[in-house]
Amino acid sequence: SAALAQSVPAGPPTLGATVGGNPIIKSKYTADPAAMVQKGTVYLYTGHDEAPARQERYVMNEWLCFSSTDMVHWTEHPVPLKVTDFAWAKGDAWASQVVARNGKFYWYAAVEHGTIPGKGIGVAVADNPTGPFKDARGTALISSDMTPEDKIGWADIDPTVFIDGKGQAYLFWGNTTCYYARLKPNMTELDGPIKAIKLPQFTEAPWVHEHNGWYYLSYASQFPEKIVYAMSRSLDGPWEYKGILNEVAGNSNTNHQSIIDFKGQSYFIYHNGGLNTDGGSFRRSVCIDYLYYNKDGTLKRVVMTTE
Numbered sequence: 546s547a548a549l550a551q552s553v554p555a556g557p558p559t560l561g562a563t564v565g566g567n568p569i570i571k572s573k574y575t576a577d578p579a580a581m582v583q584k585g586t587v588y589l590y591t592g593h594d595e596a597p598a599r600q601e602r603y604v605m606n607e608w609l610c611f612s613s614t615d616m617v618h619w620t621e622h623p624v625p626l627k628v629t630d631f632a633w634a635k636g637d638a639w640a641s642q643v644v645a646r647n648g649k650f651y652w653y654a655a656v657e658h659g660t661i662p663g664k665g666i667g668v669a670v671a672d673n674p675t676g677p678f679k680d681a682r683g684t685a686l687i688s689s690d691m692t693p694e695d696k697i698g699w700a701d702i703d704p705t706v707f708i709d710g711k712g713q714a715y716l717f718w719g720n721t722t723c724y725y726a727r728l729k730p731n732m733t734e735l736d737g738p739i740k741a742i743k744l745p746q747f748t749e750a751p752w753v754h755e756h757n758g759w760y761y762l763s764y765a766s767q768f769p770e771k772i773v774y775a776m777s778r779s780l781d782g783p784w785e786y787k788g789i790l791n792e793v794a795g796n797s798n799t800n801h802q803s804i805i806d807f808k809g810q811s812y813f814i815y816h817n818g819g820l821n822t823d824g825g826s827f828r829r830s831v832c833i834d835y836l837y838y839n840k841d842g843t844l845k846r847v848v849m850t851t852e
């Protein structure tokens with residue numbers, strides 16, 4: 546079939562080539578993608594936009610999980626995590642990321658805290674990428690009392706976790722200010738102070754990845770959001786701002802990216818508001834396009850495709 550032919554490219558795809566049918570999930574609205582590669586399979590974790598048509602507010606109560614071995618055909622797994630799995634939380638299944646360590650899978654997720662004003666970040670754990678996941682702490686890992694300069698109530702969102710070659714794990718997160726801290730090897734406790742990173746026009750959605758000896762910190766900038774990025778040789782910085790990676794994605798005020806290498810290709814996974822006539826800022830959809838590196842490690846701008 547045409548879709549299958551696309552999944553086995555005969556050589557590197559050219560700039561602007563399609564991965565295979567954006568948005569990739571058409572059965573529901575999906576947002577805030579975070580992909581994880583495990584043993585020849587990509588697991589894609591997303592938020593679930595459940596706002597009815599014309600309701601211009603987030604309705605998000607659970608996260609979703611899909612998997613693929615070719616980035617074209619996706620299988621949905623039963624809902625692996627809900628806000629109600631965090632007893633201390635009261636709503637808002639916002640952005641999240643899953644990482645693997647020592648045979649377990651740790652899911653970092655932003656929610657509305659039940660008793661401490663504002664958002665918080667929890668961590669759930671499972672023996673399998675598809676769950677079932679259980680709250681690993683019983684309390685928030687990050688809450689607004691830990692970042693007291695938070696004047697907006699949602700500074701503590703959008704976690705991304707990266708484990709370096711020496712096994713040191715780092716948690717990055719934030720809205721308006723980008724924070725980071727080390728994690729203990731148990732992945733459920735901070736190891737040292739929370740620090741702020743100075744990044745130009747940081748809005749939210751940090752994502753940290755590594756490629757050929759460079760660390761990349763991409764993030765959503767301004768509003769409506771573009772995705773921009775910075776590079777460093779060290780996770781402690783200094784981070785050098787490199788500019789726009791992805792322009793505002795159609796019909797959604799937010800964007801939120803995940804970047805992975807899989808079977809020799811690099812991918813930029815993001816969301817837009819392009820599905821159906823009801824699609825938009827509160828009914829978003831995950832899309833995938835190829836990502837290309839220049840020889841000096843900088844990134845070519847992502848060409849967004851719709852097919």
Ligand code: FUB
Pocket residue numbers: 576577592603639640655702703749750799800801
């Ligand atoms: O989905 C809710 C929020 O919108 C996320 O946490 C942000 O990154 C933005 O996409």
